[in-house]
Amino acid sequence: MGEQVLAAVRTAPRTTELREYPLPDVPDDAALLQVEVAGICGTDVKMYSRPPFRDPVIMGHENVGVIAHAGARFQERHGLRDGDRVFVEHYVGCFRCEWCHQGEYRHCEATDWRTNPDARRYGYTSAENPYHLWGGFSQYMYLPWNAVIHRVPAGVSAELAGLVTPLSNGIEWALFAAGVGYGASVLIQGPGQQGLSQVVACKQAGASCIIVTGTARDSARLELARALGADHVIDVEEGDALAQVRDVTGGKGVDFVLDCTAGAGVAPVLLGIDALKRREGTLLIQGELAAFPDFPVKKVTEKAVTIKSARGHSYRACELALEQLASGRFPLERLSTHRFGLGDVDRAIRYLGGETDDDVIHISLMPWSEQVAGGGAAR
Ligand SMILES: [Zn+2]
Ligand SMILES: [Zn+2]
Numbered sequence: 001m002g003e004q005v006l007a008a009v010r011t012a013p014r015t016t017e018l019r020e021y022p023l024p025d026v027p028d029d030a031a032l033l034q035v036e037v038a039g040i041c042g043t044d045v046k047m048y049s050r051p052p053f054r055d056p057v058i059m060g061h062e063n064v065g066v067i068a069h070a071g072a073r074f075q076e077r078h079g080l081r082d083g084d085r086v087f088v089e090h091y092v093g094c095f096r097c098e099w100c101h102q103g104e105y106r107h108c109e110a111t112d113w114r115t116n117p118d119a120r121r122y123g124y125t126s127a128e129n130p131y132h133l134w135g136g137f138s139q140y141m142y143l144p145w146n147a148v149i150h151r152v153p154a155g156v157s158a159e160l161a162g163l164v165t166p167l168s169n170g171i172e173w174a175l176f177a178a179g180v181g182y183g184a185s186v187l188i189q190g191p192g193q194q195g196l197s198q199v200v201a202c203k204q205a206g207a208s209c210i211i212v213t214g215t216a217r218d219s220a221r222l223e224l225a226r227a228l229g230a231d232h233v234i235d236v237e238e239g240d241a242l243a244q245v246r247d248v249t250g251g252k253g254v255d256f257v258l259d260c261t262a263g264a265g266v267a268p269v270l271l272g273i274d275a276l277k278r279r280e281g282t283l284l285i286q287g288e289l290a291a292f293p294d295f296p297v298k299k300v301t302e303k304a305v306t307i308k309s310a311r312g313h314s315y316r317a318c319e320l321a322l323e324q325l326a327s328g329r330f331p332l333e334r335l336s337t338h339r340f341g342l343g344d345v346d347r348a349i350r351y352l353g354g355e356t357d358d359d360v361i362h363i364s365l366m367p368w369s370e371q372v373a374g375g376g377a378a379r
Contacts, residue, residue: 167325
């Protein structure tokens with residue numbers, strides 16, 4: 001074909017270069033995605049400043065686009081045709097192992113870059129691998145036979161579909177992992193895209209008391225948390241957060257704590273343990289800290305706390321997220337605050353990491369956007 005594809009490539013810590021790759025010859029069982037939106041999340045901020053390996057990587061793991069060219073066997077296998085708008089999961093499972101057979105391909109070693117140097121995962125895989133186009137910060141992305149693809153319902157824009165990943169994580173962590181349901185009381189720590197998505201999932205599932213914490217610089221996000229269904233918001237820097245949680249729960253504490261903070265150290269977990277009800281509460285934690293000095297294991301066991309890990313999303317969570325977006329029941333479009341073009345990947349990641357005074361929630365990287373030099377607020 002001879003055509004070239006423009007991609008933003010991470011070449012070193014906090015360094016991005018625009019590079020061209022040949023448009024790949026697509027085998028019969030594969031396809032090419034024209035990327036419309038690649039969402040940026042906190043993981044990108046971490047991976048950008050501390051890449052796990054040295055190879056050049058096209059980042060972008062929350063990808064929405066249109067099937068540009070699909071081989072005949074790919075069309076048959078996936079039931080998709082050229083022009084269909086889809087959300088592509090970042091996992092690329094083997095579909096032979098035990099996990100894949102259970103539908104839990106997010107645990108498959110073929111897509112786990114932590115233990116498998118040859119893993120395929122969009123946004124994490126070396127661009128030196130065959131077909132090169134393994135991330136969404138690119139005009140096109142390569143879809144092998146084993147890409148996991150969801151059709152985007154009619155009426156859901158590409159930008160809105162760009163929220164599937166945070167929203168599916170909200171559904172997965174709050175509802176499937178932690179078990180939030182009807183009548184539950186929940187403390188959600190951190191009002192970023194992840195925390196706000198948990199608010200929506202908990203509200204939809206029937207939680208009766210949703211409390212969201214943030215800091216002084218989160219005032220716009222905390223206001224959005226209320227618009228999405230939070231019953232109480234707390235500025236943890238102002239007054240005694242634990243006393244406020246006890247106050248709004250009639251002295252009992254909450255059934256569930258979901259930690260969606262970034263860079264806050266051990267404080268959210270310590271507050272979470274104290275804020276849980278007297279017995280059998282559930283705490284959902286992130287893997288941000290390598291170690292936890294003086295972890296209060298005695299208090300955790302005496303309160304009979306269940307600890308769950310925030311770990312990706314399942315197929316069902318993605319489908320439910322797409323349904324939620326299509327329903328229009330929550331003003332989720334308000335999460336999409338910024339758009340950037342391909343030339344502004346570096347700035348976009350820094351914005352999400354807080355290197356701006358803007359109220360950033362979710363950033364849509366739009367590889368075909370004209371905003372290659374400008375970028376900025378979506379509204
Ligand atoms: Zn992400
Ligand atoms: Zn597998």
